[in-house]
Amino acid sequence: MNELHQKLESLKGQALQAFLNEKTADSLYQMKVYFLGKKGLLTDILKDLGKLPPEDRPQVGALANQLKNELEKTYQSRLNEIQRTEVEQKLKSESIDVTLPAVGVCKGSIHPVSQILTEICSLFADMGFDIFEGPEIETDYYNFEALNIPKDHPTRDMHDTFFLPDQRVLRTHTSPVQIRLMEKEKPPLRMIAPGVVYRRDSDVTHTPMFHQVEGLVVDENITLAHLKGVVETFLRKIFDSKTRVKFRPSFFPFTEPSAEVDIGCVFCKGDGCRVCKQTGWLEIMGCGMVDPEVFCSVSIDSERYTGFAFGMGVERIAMLKLGIDDIRLFFENEIDFLKQF
Ligand code: PHE
Numbered sequence: 001m002n003e004l005h006q007k008l009e010s011l012k013g014q015a016l017q018a019f020l021n022e023k024t025a026d027s028l029y030q031m032k033v034y035f036l037g038k039k040g041l042l043t044d045i046l047k048d049l050g051k052l053p054p055e056d057r058p059q060v061g062a063l064a065n066q067l068k069n070e071l072e073k074t075y076q077s078r079l080n081e082i083q084r085t086e087v088e089q090k091l092k093s094e095s096i097d098v099t100l101p102a103v104g105v106c107k108g109s110i111h112p113v114s115q116i117l118t119e120i121c122s123l124f125a126d127m128g129f130d131i132f133e134g135p136e137i138e139t140d141y142y143n144f145e146a147l148n149i150p151k152d153h154p155t156r157d158m159h160d161t162f163f164l165p166d167q168r169v170l171r172t173h174t175s176p177v178q179i180r181l182m183e184k185e186k187p188p189l190r191m192i193a194p195g196v197v198y199r200r201d202s203d204v205t206h207t208p209m210f211h212q213v214e215g216l217v218v219d220e221n222i223t224l225a226h227l228k229g230v231v232e233t234f235l236r237k238i239f240d241s242k243t244r245v246k247f248r249p250s251f252f253p254f255t256e257p258s259a260e261v262d263i264g265c266v267f268c269k270g271d272g273c274r275v276c277k278q279t280g281w282l283e284i285m286g287c288g289m290v291d292p293e294v295f296c297s298v299s300i301d302s303e304r305y306t307g308f309a310f311g312m313g314v315e316r317i318a319m320l321k322l323g324i325d326d327i328r329l330f331f332e333n334e335i336d337f338l339k340q341f
Helices: 002-021 025-036 041-051 054-094 112-126 154-159 176-184 224-238 292-297 314-322 327-331
Strands: 189-198 209-219 245-252 255-264 281-290 306-313
Touching (some): 002 025, 025 041, 025 054, 112 189, 112 209, 112 314, 176 209, 176 292, 209 224, 209 281, 224 306, 245 281, 255 306, 281 292, 306 314, 314 327
Antiparallel strands (some): 189 209, 209 306, 255 281
């Protein structure tokens, strides 16, 4: 009887100590199972109850019950304590300090080239132009041949072409889209073709990849006056309603006659400055009346139809409009530069 009594006492001491040591509800519960569970230590000890003389059994039984109750109580109060600390810690870690400074939110913006491109497209859309697109990888036929630039023609040199191993090229201008449109649709046509073009060229005013917008109008009785009207209207809308516009004779194999269009320098207003190289004028686009040879390659009757085409560099217009003096800035992805627009 004494031995059993002692075992119970020592179990009580161990259990109390263990309960107090546990720090989480889970591990505390495991301790409870270890001492008081169905297969726990207490059950183990009470297996020997049968070996006692019958008159001693009620007393030890009562003792065991009392012990069990006491340990249950300690367990419960320790559990409450642990849960309370857990809640407190959770509240503390999840609390929001409303006095902390806010985290800055970085707002994105549309790339300046995209902004200008969109503006150009919507101005032409307002004038009734459709938007048409072509591939950036072109065949020699579309980029040159059909545009009346035969093999070995000297103007091919001006294009600084990137050639692919299979003889195709990265298009050097958006003019091949003229051919693709005229092959597909019959006049009257009024379209612009915005897109990326590639040339082996790199300095403050040239990047190997840049954007152009091509324009093409084909119908009966289209004249140079229509070309002038459309180009002038566009330039006075995209720059300034007082912008001076000048057509200078030039040469492109796919237009005849051809012209280079200049605008009065947007920086010095014509007085002469570094940007316009003291001339007071800035070159802004190429244009001309569609050459009958081009109509011939797309089987459009050049006796019945006439047309005009123009092509401009988007980065150039963006630089002039936004006052940027190095074209490479557009493609360096410098966040401080881009943020300004
Ligand atoms: N494709 C010419 C260029 O890239 C521009 C142009 C287009 C000229 C249409 C005349 C007509 O230089």
